[in-house]
Amino acid sequence: MNKIDFNLIDKFFQKILKEIDIGVHVVNHEGKTIIYNQKMAEIEGMDFSDVLDKDLLDVFSFHNNEDSTLMKALAHGEKIINAKQTYFNNKGQEITTINNTFPIHEGGVRIGAMEIARDVTKLEKLIRENMNKKGNTRYTFDSIIGSSEQLQEVIEASKRATRTSSSVLIIGDTGTGKELFAQSIHNGSNRSAKPFISQNCAALPDSLIEGLLFGTKKGAFTGAVERPGLFEQAEGGTLLLDEINSLNPALQAKLLRVLQERMVRRIGDTKDRKVDVRIIATINEDPIDAISSGKLRKDLYYRLSVVSLFIPPLKNRKKDIHDLVHYFIEKYNHLFGMRVKGINEEVLSIFEQYDWPGNVRELEHVIEGAMNLIVLEDHIGYLHLPIHFRNKPQFKQEDFKTATPSKVNNNNEIFALDEYMDKAERNYLEKVLKLHNYNITQAAKSLCMSRQNLQYRLKKHQIKKEDF
Incomplete structure (x- = not known):
């Protein structure tokens, strides 16, 4: 029987530690680091010499010692699975990892603890940034520039509109900032943590806009897949329909039904789905002129214009x-x-x-x-x-x-x-x-x-x- 070559095994072990794409950190019974691989050094932005043979709590900062999953496993003999941990390295840089941590026993005695870590620092940062942006919007009332009385009057009316979920019709010439007002209303309302979805009704042909708005059922037409529309995607939040006067009368009628019944039916489906969405619509011409020319249904106008905001052109301010x-x-x-x-x-x-x-x-x-x-x-x-x-x-x-x-x-x-x-x-x-x-x-x-x-x-x- 061949004798086991422990030197060769140790070389294999060192190679594995160096190449695996996951962090490995092992401490002994005193809480000093004895194993620390390349990936863990990358995750934590540290040099080996800063960590090896050093007390864990002398190198890294935690909110309190109990926040260290390694120290928990070492102190209490607990196995900890998929635990998120946020801490700081010796340069004060924040690190967030998902850890699997295990106590190590030998002959019934706890001799150390090991941790396998996945880096989620960037993911956590992105989540926080998106939360700070309140969904996918970046504008608030503070983003609206201008001190004229005309503009301030519209801002005040918009702020009052944040208190309810009533439909809003924003009227203004091209380039006056209608979407900026729409996002500000959404971000100032109790729907701010929910989706804000914007769709320009003039950007797509009628054949595509209908499926996009209301969704499709698989098999409804050639190539159709099961897909929720923008109403379902904006559930609990706000749907901005830009240039509403570009929708054809048939689609305007479908839209009116959704607004009245708070139910949406996907194309090719027989099932109605309940939706909770606030509608903000914009129009770049006088709505009375749009009604007279047949571009906007009168009943849809009345339904949308529960709150009407007229953004003055720049020449008037x-x-x-x-x-x-x-x-x-x-x-x-x-x-x-x-x-x-x-x-x-x-x-x-x-x-x-x-x-x-x-x-x-x-x-x-x-x-x-x-x-x-x-x-x-x-x-x-x-x-x-x-x-x-x-x-x-x-x-x-x-x-x-x-x-x-x-x-x-x-x-x-x-x-x-x-x-x-x-x-x-x-x-x-x-x-x-x-x-x-x-x-x-x-x-x-x-x-x-x-x-x-x-x-x-x-x-x-x-x-x-x-x-x-």
Whole structure:
């Protein structure tokens, strides 16, 4: 009979400990670590030397000693299965694991304890983030920018609507922020912990939107599977139906039935299912006009408009422009790594004269476009405004027209100012890139901008590495 080679077995044991994708931690009867594998070190962000032959409670922090599953197994001889444990390493980093922990006995004497751990730190963080976002929404009433009386009146009415589960109809032009109000109402209500589901009714054809809303029964049509609709998925929460006037009259009738009976029937099914969902609908035109033109059923309108909110267009609340401009500049300063402080008085004057048919969304796009044209300036000027905006007839005043290129003494050329700025920006970027041997990271750092912003400008000026 062959003699067992314990040295070989020990090598196998060490190899297994190193390669298995699960944490292993063993302490002796004194609570000192005697086995600690590679995966456990990765989970806990520790070095072997920080843990091996050290007292467990000297290395890791628990809310109290009893929170350590290893110490519980060691002290009480308990086997602990699938226990979640949150604790901190010696750097103060939070760790969450799911553990199976066992006491180790030899001849009836407890000589230690071992733990097999799975890392769920990232999962726990995601769960907390989603809880902080209250489902899949990110907007609250604090997200609504503007101090005008018109806007504040709508905010107050919206806050009152959070107290009930009545249907809400939000009326407003495109770009006024209707979904922002809808999410704020949901997050301010007692349904905030439940789902918030949004569906644009104009985004899909009628054949698809019906199954999406109400669900389908397997075999109802070729390829149909058993699937709950948005009403069932939003159970206990809120369903936002954007552009409700885009639904055809037949689907509007089905929707009205669901609202009245609080029951939904999947396509091809004979069974009605009870649903508890708050409906918030939006419309981008006057509902009376939509009813007159046959786009919106009158009975559905009355059912939806238990609470009606009219969001004023930006042209009717010019006082909010200053606050919105400041907010969007800060937003894109963060995204682009820039330090723009504000807008010039002439630009503010233009903004206040403009009617903003695209509302807040258009204002944001103008600010974003302007910040893409800024080089070293700290304020947005007229020439930073996107060309399509400057080409609008009301802004083609003589004060803002740029000169046509012409010749002067000594054959020096005079260019239109925006053309000169483009040339100056290109020349300066080329100079900085040469200085840093075309290292994008170092060049961006010296220019106090993000890599993304610099790469955008290089693409804009068609500056390529091979040109150097």
